[in-house]
Amino acid sequence: MRKLTPKNLTAALAVAVSFALPAAAQDASGPxxxxxxxxxxxxxxxxxxxxxxxxxxxxxxxxxxxxxxxxxxxxxxxxxxxxxxxLTDCHWHSMAANISGDVFAADVGKLNLVAALGAEKTLMRGFTSIRDMGGNVFDLKSVIDEGMYAGPRIYAAGAMISQTSGHADFRKPIDIPQSYSRDLTPQEGMGSVAIADGKAQVLQRVRENLMRGAAFIKLMGGGGVASPSDPLDVSQYTVEEIAAAVEVAQNWGTYVTVHSYTAKAIQNAIRGGVRNVEHGQMIDEETAQLMKETNTSICLQPFYDDEDAIPLPAGSFQEEKYQAMISGTDTAFALAQKYDLLFGFGTDSQGMPALAARQGAQLAKLSRYYEPWEVLKIATSQNYEIFKRSGPRDPYPGDNxxxxxxxxxxxxxxxxxxxxxxxxxxxxxxxxxxxxxxxxxxxxxxx
Missing domain, CATH: 2.30.40.10 (Urease, subunit C, domain 1)
Structure with missing residues (x-):
């Protein structure tokens, strides 16, 4: 059987959708x-x-x-x-939300076909727009936009850009050291991630994402929960490297957002010119004030130790990081309210289809902090304030x-x-x- 590649994937999806077009779609013959x-x-x-x-x-x-x-x-x-x-979701993973288990173990064909099926489910949950936070979603976006398949509007970041040992570097210690002219990892070859060190490599990977049609750029700016090598408290990328990515994005009329939980990582990113943050559960008063002064947005998720908690091995490095991260959730929401930050809602569901199916239930959790009308505003017009920061790279110019x-x-x-x-x-x-x-x-x- 011929292996699917990014070049022939669109054709494969076209064949798949010819058998799976949503029967409920009703084209209007008039107003x-x-x-x-x-x-x-x-x-x-x-x-x-x-x-x-x-x-x-x-x-x-x-x-x-x-x-x-x-x-x-x-x-x-x-x-x-x-x-x-x-409804909208400002931190969604089209390629990962509906895959069971290890997302990085799946090949490009399965990723895209499962994502296409998942896209229709997303739309049927009432989410008509999503901001995709990493992965090669460009063919999926294309078949949706062309009407070949049902799904939400997709604002795509393209490959997640990470430093060596960063949140998107899933290599094992036995895989390093590697030559400076190393081969790409399978995930890099599929366009899921891009490992880049130093200003020159960062510039190249940002430009490649923009060439593919990215609406914005995502850098891994701090430690993550699922990644095997990076502690949660570290900041990632130097100010110079971050500033290089920001300069290229601004040259294209768009922006850079960073994955960062901690005050240290967020402040590092802001010094590099970043004005958009993903997560931020571990911010402090000083950082929230700085975000307000610099008009830096934050896309938060309602992460708790509840029915939607990520199942991680007890006592594992990842489970320890998860518990540290969720301990700051309530404080982060309180600071976002206190300083009236431009706040967006996202779910960040990955590798757990049952959790992805609870997208609306996760949104409803914001009633812990907001009145119902405010929850709906956040997931509609307020999220779109962040989406529209893509400027001329907005794939759907217009009011929404x-x-x-x-x-x-x-x-x-x-x-x-x-x-x-x-x-x-x-x-x-x-x-x-x-x-x-x-x-x-x-x-x-x-x-």
């Missing part, structure tokens, strides 16, 4: 008018009650409490349900994450009021009766 809906617009606490919303092609063309007429299209009576923007005239028609019709009961979003199969992305209805259980 769609939602009547009798209460609108959460993605920004404001108050619902727009008894509203009507017109969708023409892939855009919202009217939002009104006055009657609207639809000519040559269709009318959907919302029955007093809640119409809201599609909101229900207003001119915005993309990424919409959910919810059976109930999630502003009163945020747990509705934890059961999308039951409670999301219509799911629309880009003006196309992918789920409709009320007609």
């Amino acid at each position: 769609i008018l939602f009547t009798n809906v209460n609108v959460f617009d993605g920004v404001n606490e108050a619902l727009i009650e008894n509203a009507n919303v017109m969708v023409t092609d892939n855009l919202i063309t009217a939002v009104s409490t006055e009657p609207l007429a639809v000519a040559g299209g269709r009318e959907i009576d919302g029955g007093g349900r809640t119409l809201m923007p599609g 994450g909101v229900v207003r005239e001119g915005a993309y028609a990424d919409l959910l019709l919810v059976d109930g009021n999630p502003l009163e009961n945020i747990d509705l979003i934890a059961d999308p199969d039951k409670n999301f009766v219509i799911i629309m992305k880009d003006g196309v209805i992918y789920k409709n259980t009320i007609e």
